[in-house]
Each structure stands twice: as C-alpha cells, then as structure tokens.
Amino acid sequence: MNKLRSSLSMSLDGYVAGPNQSVDDPLGIGGEQLHQWLFPLEAFRESHGAADGEVNASTPVAEAILGGTGATVMGRNMFGGGPGGWGEEPWQGWWGEDPPFHHPVFVLTRHAREPLELQGGTTFHFVTDGIESALEKARAAARGKDVSLGGGANVVQQYLAAGLLDELTISLVPIFLGGGTRLFENLGDPVPELDQVEAIDAPGVTHVRFVKTRKATPIR
Amino acid sequence: MNKLRSSLSMSLDGYVAGPNQSVDDPLGIGGEQLHQWLFPLEAFRESHGAADGEVNASTPVAEAILGGTGATVMGRNMFGGGPGGWGEEPWQGWWGEDPPFHHPVFVLTRHAREPLELQGGTTFHFVTDGIESALEKARAAARGKDVSLGGGANVVQQYLAAGLLDELTISLVPIFLGGGTRLFENLGDPVPELDQVEAIDAPGVTHVRFVKTRKATPIR
DSSP: OOOEEEEEEEETTSEEEOSSOOSSOTTOTTGGGGGTTTTTBHHHHHHTTOOOOBOOTTHHHHHHHHSSEEEEEEEHHHHTOOTTOOTTSOOOTTSOSSOSOOSEEEEEOSSOOOOEEOGGGOEEEEEOSOHHHHHHHHHHHTTTSEEEEOOOHHHHHHHHHTTOOOEEEEEEESOOOOSSEESSOOOOSSOOOEEEEEEEEETTEEEEEEEEOOOSSOOO | OOOEEEEEEEETTSEEEOSSOOSSOTTOTTGGGGGTTTTTBHHHHHHTTOOOOBOOTTHHHHHHHHSSEEEEEEEHHHHTOOTTOOTTSOOOTTSOSSOTTOSEEEEEOSSOOOOEEOGGGOEEEEEOSOHHHHHHHHHHHTTTSEEEEOOOHHHHHHHHHTTOOOEEEEEEESOOOOSSEESSOOOOSSOOOEEEEEEEEETTEEEEEEEEOOOSSOOO
16 A cells, blocks of 8 residues: 655754744744755755755655655645634635645645645645545545655644554754754654664764554554 | 763653653663663673674664763762762662773762772762863863763753763664653753764664864854
8 A cells, every 4th residue: 555654854852843933934943944954955956946956865865755755645734724724715825826746735624625726736635534534535646656744743743643654754953943843742652663764874964764663463 | 182972862752761760760661772772782792791792883882882981970860869869878879889880980969978989990979069070070080081971861951051062972762752851951042053973874773973063153
C-alpha cells in the first residue's frame, strides 16, 4: 500500500515553529531558520523557477519533500484557515493561485466546504470526518504514489499517535528557538515506536529518517 | 586551552531521563533505553572488565565519552547527593569504591565538604562557589586534557547558557519517553549558538556533534 510520510524541520530544542506564531507570522520568531538548509538547493530553486542552486547531501531529502507523492494531507492552519476559520469568505488559503502541490490536497477541518480547484493541478478537498477518512481519501487519490503529510504539528501528532504514519524524516537544525510549537508531545500512551533507518550529515542540518516499527503486536 | 565538552543521550522528544526519576531510579521510566547503544560496544565492555563486544559507528563516540579527558565537572545529583543532600553522612555517592572516572571530579554543590579520594585515581572535589570556579579548577586539574561535563541536565543548561561549553555531542535515540527531564530548556536569552560539526549514522542512534559558534560578537 502507498505510504503516509512526513518530513519536518525541527530545532535542537524540539520546535517546528518559533514563539508568537500568528496568521501573519506562521513560523513564529526565528522559525524561518528551520528551513535555511532547503532554500539554497537546486532542487528547491528549480521548483520555484530559479536556475542556479547547490547540490549537497540534503538534495535527496529535498527531492523527497518536493516530489514523488500523489496527494497531501494537512491541517486547516497549514491551508491557511487561521484561528477563526474561514467563515463565510471564499478564502483560498495562503498558497496563492498556483500552489506547489500539483496534486489533490486533503485539508482536515470542522467546516464543510466545496472543493477548491486552483491552477497547476492542485485541488483542495475539505474533510470533516477525521484523520482516518482523510488518509483513506488521499490514498485513493494518490494513484499508487505515497501520500505526504504536511503540518501542523498537531496533525502530525495525531497521525503518529494513531500509528498511521509510516515514515518520518526529521531535519534537525542546530538552533534553539527557546519556545514555540513542539513537535513531539501528545503522542498517546503507549507512545509510538519508530526505527531509525538512516541519518544524513548535511551542511547545517542532520536528516534522520524513521519508519514505524514492524512487530507482531496487536494493532492499537 | 583545553575544552569543556559534554556528551548526552537524548530521546527524540528531547528528554535525557524519563518520568518519575528518583534516587532509586535516576534515569526515570524508560530512561535506560537512552544508553542501549553504548552497552554492547567493545569500548564500553572493556572499560567494565568484559572481553567481548561490538565495534560499530558508535565506537568513536563511546571512546570519547569513556576516555581522553583529564577531569570531570558534574552536578550534585549525578554524584549521588539525592534530593536532600548528603547531610551529615560520609556519603560516597553512587559510583562505588572504584568509580569509572580515574581522574579528579568536581561536584557542584551548596554544601562544602572535604575531598573524597576513592580507588583508581578518582577524587571527588566539592565546589560551592559556582560553575565558573568549578570549570577553572577542573581545567587546572586536567593537565592539558579536555574537561568532561557530566550531568544533570540543569548543569549542562547552566554551562551552555553561560557560553562555557565548547563542544556538545547529542546521541539522538529513536524513542519517545513522553515526559521526564528535558535537556534543552532554560537556555537564557539570547539563546546559545552552536555549529553542527558532524553527524554519525550508527545502529539505533544518531550522534550529532556541535561546537560553540565562533564569531566576532561581544562575549556575553
């Protein structure tokens, strides 16, 4: 079966966004440093229409983030719902007219809404009946490719706690944010079990890839 | 000048000890899993009198932890002071008659006490006038070798926040402890800055080595 995989950049003190996050500053104070390893890469710059760029040990990780999946699942805040939801407005999120996904995106929300078809093959579907339903819909829409799990942290936590996340890549960035949104909390009891598959030493970042532990215990 | 360096095993959710730590269970629930990468190694087993053992990508990290330093600084709890201190008793800590240090150890405490000389070259010195004094004494005693900073987490935090820690190795273990003692908090404002030097992909653990960022800013 196609896998559900997620890739997140985390500070050494465990945050995926800095303090004082808001709709205007979704990464919080200092949070943009989490993604500095990605921006100079050719793999990133090409996907944003720029010609030059580096190739380094982070390149395969960037390529896995930027391509190869057939659908995405994300939370409402990552779509751009904001703290108050989108209410009555025909809000198109903060991804612009031509979002970088180029495939179906399933947005977890409590507010039902018609699908939103944008340019470049991205259609946002709004799922109100929970994480398992969203994953099922995304798997069906992905045409055999893997499904990417975007953020936010709370959505990743829910899939991880439910044992539904097959693969997780943490890009550990050598900074301290001192506050913000922690990735690894609210993981349930018992906590999920992961196996380390690979660690990559790259300029200014360490990428560690984990998979869900396979073992002959009852499915939780 | 000889460096101050520390090496700690941390869970993916940022803990260096599990929940419900006590004098009887200093690593807390599940905390012993943090050190599983170390125990099978030849470098570890030889230092504990056993003949067999593995050599793998963790070996250089274990060797750096187990040797090469000329003095150690640690907190009272790591010595074995316990929550109530050692009071009137001639308490020798929980390291036994022949502690594995084989060099001078400087214990940060509020309670003055005569040095405690044990077998194998380990003498515990009790330092009551702060972290800078302890480091100065340890540097002088280390005979040109590096100084090792033991734990606990709060002691490492203090040295890190003060900009006194030259090198830090985190052995990131793919487990969730779900609670316990966090390593990276109380780091001051501004937070310390580190550069990643190296990441090592080893069986069941990723070791990442950091050094204090060198830059032309005023010393805090």
